Amino acid sequence: MFSHGEERPPAVxxxxxxxxxxxxxxxxxxxxxxxxxxxxxxxxxxxxxxxxHAFRNATLDNLKESSREKSRSVRRYNRYARRAAEEHREDAARLFRAIALSDSIQQANLHRALVRLGGVPPIIFMEEEEESSGSTRENLHRSLAERHELVRKHYPRRIAAALSDGAHYAARILIWSEGGSTKQALMLDRIAEHPAEPSVYEVCPQCGNTFCQECHETYCPFCATHESFFLTADIP
Known part of the structure; x- marks a missing residue:
């Protein structure tokens, strides 16, 4: 070991x-x-x-096209309602007015869906009237064909694209429009050939669902809005 006085290395x-x-x-x-x-x-x-992301582009395009359709439809059905009132077809005038009100609510819903997806609502120009209004009977048949085309051809494709894209809110808005158009087609068909007693039509302010006097419900089956909030469609 170390002797006394020998320097030791530092300890580790x-x-x-x-x-x-x-x-x-x-x-x-x-x-x-x-x-x-x-x-x-x-x-x-x-x-x-x-x-x-083709589906997102398709969904945005479908929402914009649906919004344009609703804008044209509101003006067209208000015009049909005025013509029906002139011909003393109060039953048709009330129904046309209800459809115009329904489409205006659905157009606002489409705008909200576009914004939620990051899209920009289309600029709607006040175009010239596409066609002069025919007789009320002609307008009823024209409207019936238009509602059938929307339900059978356009809405299924647009809803499928929105669901595939995961845009569930947009799909819900389109499903509301499809369901409302289906009911309206039945109402149009009922008075297309023969005048009926004027019915009172109400419209749900949330989804645009249309109710006739005979098919009134306490709650809207589409969005659960209570009947106290329903809007009555008046003749212009």
Whole structure:
């Protein structure tokens, strides 16, 4: 060993190179870096896979086209209502007015759906009247054909695109429009050939669902709005 008075080398500490708090900090930092790398990799994969996103474009286009249709429809059915009133067809005048009111509510819903998806509602120009109003009988048959075309051809395709895109709010708005048009087609068919006793028509302010006097309900089956909020369609 060492003799008395001989200088001894300094003692080596038995503590590890990294203290316990420092090792804990390093572990946490490595874990955080790993998580960030995994998140970045997942984000890169999902965004590159969804880049084309044709369904989103289709849904936005469908909402814009539906909004334009509703704008034209509101003016057209108000015009039909005035013609029916002139011909003393109060039954048809009330129904045309109810459809115009329903379409105006649904157009506002379509605007909200567009904004929620990040789209811009289309600019609606006050176009010239597409056609002069025919007789009320002709207008009833024309309206019946238009509602059938919407229900059988346009709405199923537009709803399917919205559901495929995951745009459930937009799909709900389109489903409301489809259901309302189906009911309106039945009402139009009922008075298309033969005048009927004028019915009182009410419209749900939330979804645009139309109710006749004979098919009144306490709650709207589409959106559960109470009857106390229903709007009565008056003859212009």
């Amino acid at each position: 500490s038995g503590k590890p190179f990294l203290t316990m708090p420092l090792r804990t900090f390093v572990k946490i930092a490595l874990f955080a870096c790993t998580v960030l790398l995994l998140v970045a990799a997942a984000y890169t994969f999902t965004t590159s896979a969804e880049e084309p």
